[in-house]
Amino acid sequence: MKSPRLWTLLGILILIASVIAIPPTAQAAALSGQVLGSTSVKLSWVAKCYPSSAPSECLGYVTEDYEVLRKTSASTSYWETIDSVNNPAIMEYEFIGLWPGTTYQFKIVEKAGCFWGCSLYLESNVITLTMPPDTDGDGVGDSEDLDDDGDGVQDASDAFPLNATEWIDTDADGIGNTRDPDDDGDGVADTDDGCPLLAGDYLDSDGDRVCDNLDTDDDGDLVLDGADAFPVNSAEWTDLDGDGTGNNGDLDRDGDGVENANDRFPEDSEEWTDFDGDGLGDNRDPPPPVISVTTLLVSSLLSVLVAGLTAGLLVFFRVQLSDWLRRRREDKDG
Numbered sequence: 532m533k534s535p536r537l538w539t540l541l542g543i544l545i546l547i548a549s550v551i552a553i554p555p556t557a558q559a560a561a562l563s564g565q566v567l568g569s570t571s572v573k574l575s576w577v578a579k580c581y582p583s584s585a586p587s588e589c590l591g592y593v594t595e596d597y598e599v600l601r602k603t604s605a606s607t608s609y610w611e612t613i614d615s616v617n618n619p620a621i622m623e624y625e626f627i628g629l630w631p632g633t634t635y636q637f638k639i640v641e642k643a644g645c646f647w648g649c650s651l652y653l654e655s656n657v658i659t660l661t662m663p664p665d666t667d668g669d670g671v672g673d674s675e676d677l678d679d680d681g682d683g684v685q686d687a688s689d690a691f692p693l694n695a696t697e698w699i700d701t702d703a704d705g706i707g708n709t710r711d712p713d714d715d716g717d718g719v720a721d722t723d724d725g726c727p728l729l730a731g732d733y734l735d736s737d738g739d740r741v742c743d744n745l746d747t748d749d750d751g752d753l754v755l756d757g758a759d760a761f762p763v764n765s766a767e768w769t770d771l772d773g774d775g776t777g778n779n780g781d782l783d784r785d786g787d788g789v790e791n792a793n794d795r796f797p798e799d800s801e802e803w804t805d806f807d808g809d810g811l812g813d814n815r816d817p818p819p820p821v822i823s824v825t826t827l828l829v830s831s832l833l834s835v836l837v838a839g840l841t842a843g844l845l846v847f848f849r850v851q852l853s854d855w856l857r858r859r860r861e862d863k864d865g
Contacts, residue, residue: 562639562655569631569665569672574599575623579653580643592643592651594619599626601637605659610638631665631672666693701728736763771798 562576578597580589596617600610616624629635639655663672667681673693677685680695690707691697697707702716712720714727721727725735726742734743737751743763747755750765760777761767767777772786778798782790785800795812796802802812809816 562637562658564637564658564660566660566662567625568675569663570629570670571625571627572629572635572637572660572662573623573625574637574639574658576639576655578619578622578641580641580651581619581622589643591645593645595642595644595650597622597624597642598640599624599637600640601626601635603633603635605636629662631662631668634659634661636660667695702730734763737765772800 562574564575565573567573576597578594580592581594596615596619598615599613601613602610613626614624616622636657636659638657641653641655643651643653645651663674665672665676666679667676669676669681673679677687678689679686679692680689682689682695682698684698686692689698690700694707697709699708700706700711701708701714702711704711704716708714708728712722713724714721715724715730717724717730717733719733724733725738726732726744729742729744732742732744734749735741735746736743736749737746739746739751743749747757748759749756749762750759752759752765752768754768756762759768760770764777767779769778770776770781771778771784772781774781774786778784782792783794784791784797785794787794787800787803789803791797794803795805799812802814804813805811805816806813807816
């Protein structure tokens with residue numbers, strides 16, 4: 532039989548050991564977390580049994596390291612160990628490489644050991660962090676990204692900041708212009724609308740991408756609409772006689788009843804002939820008077836008579852002169 536003293540000593544040793552290495556009964560210190568971006572988080576905690584702050588229930592236990600765990604679904608019981616922190620003085624962990632838009636749960640397991648080699652594992656509380664989405668996958672979360680969908684139009688000016696194929700909705704009907712068959716909502720399909728972005732104006736007569744309501748030269752003939760008799764007809768711009776047919780297509784431009792081909796003055800309704808070819812129309816430059824046949828015959832006879840008389844007189848004077856000269860010579864000889 533053992534000595535009563537031995538039993539007493541054994542009891543005292545068991546009591547001392549139980550007091551020195553009593554396992555902590557409380558959960559590890561609270562874990563907190565912060566989302567840093569679309570793919571990273573920062574976890575922070577305070578160790579339960581770290582020597583500098585260990586409570587009385589940790590007597591005999593000292594923090595050795597921490598395990599960082601995560602899982603992507605609250606419905607699963609599987610926890611993935613991300614990493615180990617082997618320095619008990621470090622009580623934070625930054626994780627990079629998470630999936631944007633994914634919700635994660637995190638916890639810390641604090642491992643504490645006693646002086647005779649026993650180990651204790653203390654689990655922190657579980658925190659849930661949701662990563663912000665990264666719509667365009669550029670590595671910048673939508674919360675920090677100025678152009679969430681990466682279409683080159685900043686969110687502030689983008690009617691559809693999360694749709695890379697749309698950015699404008701001219702008629703505010705909720706359908707972006709890329710897919711909207713009637714961008715300006717004027718009831719005219721874009722395929723038939725010369726001005727698909729301007730409601731109430733669907734004509735662009737010259738196809739210069741400036742609607743007629745805003746275009747100063749609708750038909751693009753280089754004659755401004757204010758001076759163009761045919762503002763939507765690029766082949767016509769004047770109508771001299773006001774008959775509704777432009778000069779380029781009018782066979783009688785001046786409307787004087789004489790077609791252009793036979794009109795010496797096709798753009799002057801008061802002139803059409805120029806008898807003497809002096810550039811003045813006959814209405815302003817009358818031609819010489821017309822001589823009748825009788826007058827012409829009489830004139831011709833008079834001309835013949837005058838010519839005959841003139842010739843007769845010449846013969847008469849020539850004969851008289853010859854006769855006078857002959858008598859002079861005879862007088863000298865006699």
